[in-house]
Amino acid sequence: MEIIVAAVGRAKSGPEREICDEYARRLAMPVKLKEVEERRRLPATERTASEGKKLLDALPAKGFVVVLDRAGRVLSSDDLARKIGQWMDAGHSFLAFVVGGADGLDGAVLDRADFKLSLGALTLPHLLARAVLMEQLYRAQCIRTGHPYHK
Secondary structure, X not given: OEEEEEEEOOOOOOHHHXXXXXXXXXXXXXXXXXXXXXXOOOOHHHHXXXXXXXXXXXXXXXXXXXXXXXXXXXXXXXXXXXXXXXXXXXXXXXEEXXXXXXXXXXXXXXXXXXXXXXXXXXXXXXXXXXXXXXXXXXXXXHHHHOOOOOO
């Protein structure tokens, strides 16, 4: 199984990128980062729609899609690890996590979601949300394999 992280924005060099790269390196499964961006100055709804189309285009046709959405379910790390295990055991060819931009996700992306995950009530910059997601993916792997990283 392949993990895809489809995200709005380009992560330049810096601490958030380094964190993402480090946790991606630690993961046993390959992680493919697909970054999209809308460079045109558009009203928020048009920009979100454009980003949404690009995010959907970045996803393969089949697989399981999890969107990060503040209205999604809040899970503990243990619960997320169990969910990821269930999704993997279901035989999907890929597991995709989608991180939106400053104005959130377009309705079409939310409609495509098989699961909506919230990282909590705090508003996070999208690059920091990516870093938190990558760390939680690694933590889920550690929980599932009994590695002592998770305490």
